[in-house]
Amino acid sequence: MSASPFAPFRHRAFFWLWVGVVIASIGTWGQMVGAQWLFVNDPNAATIVPLVQTASTLPMMLLALPAGVLADAFDRRSMMIVIQVYVVVVAALLAVLTALGLMPPALLLAFTFAVGAGQAMLSPTWQSIITELVPRSEFAAATRLDMVSVNVARAAGPALAGVVIATWGVPPVFALTAVTGSVLAIILLAWRRPTVPVTSRERFLPALRSGSRYVRHEPVVRTILLRFAVFIFPAGAVWALLPLIASQQLGQAASGYGLLFAALGTGAVVAALGLGPVKRHLSSNSLLTVAGVGFGAAFAGLALAPTMGVALPLLVVCGFGWTATVATAISELQLFLPTWVRARAIAIYLMVFLGTQAIAAPLWGLLTQYAGLRAALLTAAGLVAVSALTGIVLRVPDSQGLDRSPLAYWDTPRLALDPDSADGPVTVSIQYRLDDANRDAFLAAMPAMRRSRLRSGSTRWDLYRVGEDPHLYVEQFSVPSWAEHERQHEVRLTAEDKAIEDAAFAFVTGEPVTRHLLPATTTTPATTTPDGDPSRS
Missing domain, CATH: 3.30.70.100 (Alpha-Beta Plaits)
Known part of the structure; x- marks a missing residue:
């Protein structure tokens, strides 16, 4: 019998660390919104704003795999504490320099990359420590709750940032990132991690190579990652161009932008909590196709939406389709991975996930600059629909009995x-x-x-x-x-x-x-x- 969706919360360490990760992630998402909004009215906004997403996600492509190896080699609690202290210091410097008016676009992108680097190091470490906090029978429920935390932060962070920007401006948003990061650091300091038996560890470079070699020579994993990337490349335009949709298409201020972001996050949370019953009736391939088609249709409607009343429910659908695809991809991937390489393969999945967005975001920005926002959105929507049809060729094998x-x-x-x-x-x-x-x-x-x-x-x-x-x-x-x-x-x-x-x-x-x-x-x-x-x- 499957565990209750909230069963992992019975374990004190998991509950408090989960809360700390949610709070810290709210600050991180708020930082990205503040960075995007800081230059949303700049003449080169169509280029600068998507580059903020690139600077935020590119570190995951570069650092996730090394972070997965380090998480196996060092004490994970200590590693998370060091990471959080680093994020707090970087965010505090960002807030001070922005308040002093010393934040040109290039420096902002550098600071955004630095915050993203901390997140890139934290994610695989936190993912690998979850299995220490709950019994094996609750691993799946804990993983789903972690996905809920991501989407709660994705919804709450931008919404909170929008209110803060509208009331006090951008610098307090960056200060909020430092405060929320401090909360997780305090929780980690209070946690007394049980002694973990020391086992033989692979050396850093051989471990990197062996993880990459596994993914390269496992066709099922390659299929899952390729199908995932084909969806993420066009679908990621919704995150890259949302500030421009808010300001240029819908005429919204920062608070309106936060509301749009919250609508995406709401759809994502609904998907994370409600996918269980849906998957009892649809295969993974069918679910990926339905989610892709639904996302593409809603995204096309968003390109034509004249008001917030029309845009918000369409973004809820987009958020649902996004998380349905992400959750299905990661769950299928884990079913096909042996234990010894799981953390490294998941790190590669994260690299594909955010690295694809990092590469695609400036391309969507350039298309917007030269062809217009509506043309870029409709192009992305069409490519999402096409990606849903790739399931005819890139079919994920049935994992039952494997x-x-x-x-x-x-x-x-x-x-x-x-x-x-x-x-x-x-x-x-x-x-x-x-x-x-x-x-x-x-x-x-x-x-x-x-x-x-x-x-x-x-x-x-x-x-x-x-x-x-x-x-x-x-x-x-x-x-x-x-x-x-x-x-x-x-x-x-x-x-x-x-x-x-x-x-x-x-x-x-x-x-x-x-x-x-x-x-x-x-x-x-x-x-x-x-x-x-x-x-x-």
């Missing part, structure tokens, strides 16, 4: 040498004997084997036929170091990988014979004498 849980099924290598963990590269050579009748079926099964080896850490894979014995085939795959191969043995293989091997080995005569080819400089003898070759490496 098993990506860790399964250490390879035998322990029995070697006459004892390689150091840093020794490498290491090549694993596996010899197969085949009857002619099974050759074609074996060869047809090997592409899946190649994907399995490469996504678990191998850098190269080859299959050879022995010239001196036509019934003999040799598979070879290389890993950067002995430590990487040990991780393949211990944590990186899944039941799906075993099924792939079993399917190929079914056509083999006798037992496969494995050899580990070590660097020639490896000289340390093993403490025990090898007694044979394992059938699996």
Whole structure:
């Protein structure tokens, strides 16, 4: 039975950290609104305003993956505290300099990038710490509540910023960002994180490469990310151009802009809380298509909306379609990810998510500047509708019955040498004997084997036929170091990988014979004498 949507709130640490993240995120969203509004009346507003979104989201594309690696290597609570102190200092400087009139566009973009860098470091760290705060049965509910927090902040932050700007101007909005960041820092300082057992950590650069390698060699993950990016590229125009919609199309001041932003956030929160019943009746592919078509239609209507009364409900629909797509993409992605690479793959998802927006925002700004706001909005709406149809080609496979849980099924290598963990590269050579009748079926099964080896850490894979014995085939795959191969043995293989091997080995005569080819400089003898070759490496 699934957990109650609010069950994670029973856990004190999760509740207070969730509240702190919401409050801090409200300040971050308010900062972006203040930055956009600061130059909304500038002659170059069509270029400057979208660049604020780029400066805010580009750090996620650059820093999310390194942040995911660091979150595994250091104490996550301490890391979050350092990040929040940094954000508070940056936001305070931004407020002071803006109040003194010392904030030209270039400096504003630099400060916005600096605040975004803090958010880019915080997001993967917070995502990875959630699993420490609630039991496994409540992981899904906690993830949905985290999505609610994002959208509550997205709705409340701009609305609050609009009121503050209308009453006191832009500098207090930046000061508010510093105050809200301080709240999360205080909560983190008060939290006494339980002692976490210290385990062997991957080195920084190898961990970066292995996470990227997994995504590159897993076609399902690539499909999800590509379909997601195809939607985000045009749909992100709603966030980039909303200040111009408010000021130029609807003639609204800052408070009106905040209300429009709140309408988007309201639709997003409704989607985050209400997707459960909808997904019981629609497949993920159908939901992505319906959400894309609905968003595109509402966005086209927004381009023609003459008043706030018409624009607000259309933005609610846009917010619903946006979050329905984002939530479906991330939930499907997590179902296809094994545990060992989940944080890094989610970091890559965040890079695609916000990096696509960062790239697209200035392009929509340029189109607005040269073709007009309405033309840009209608173009974006049309492309969103087209993206919904890509589901015909980019279909997300059904995840039902898929098993990506860790399964250490390879035998322990029995070697006459004892390689150091840093020794490498290491090549694993596996010899197969085949009857002619099974050759074609074996060869047809090997592409899946190649994907399995490469996504678990191998850098190269080859299959050879022995010239001196036509019934003999040799598979070879290389890993950067002995430590990487040990991780393949211990944590990186899944039941799906075993099924792939079993399917190929079914056509083999006798037992496969494995050899580990070590660097020639490896000289340390093993403490025990090898007694044979394992059938699996």
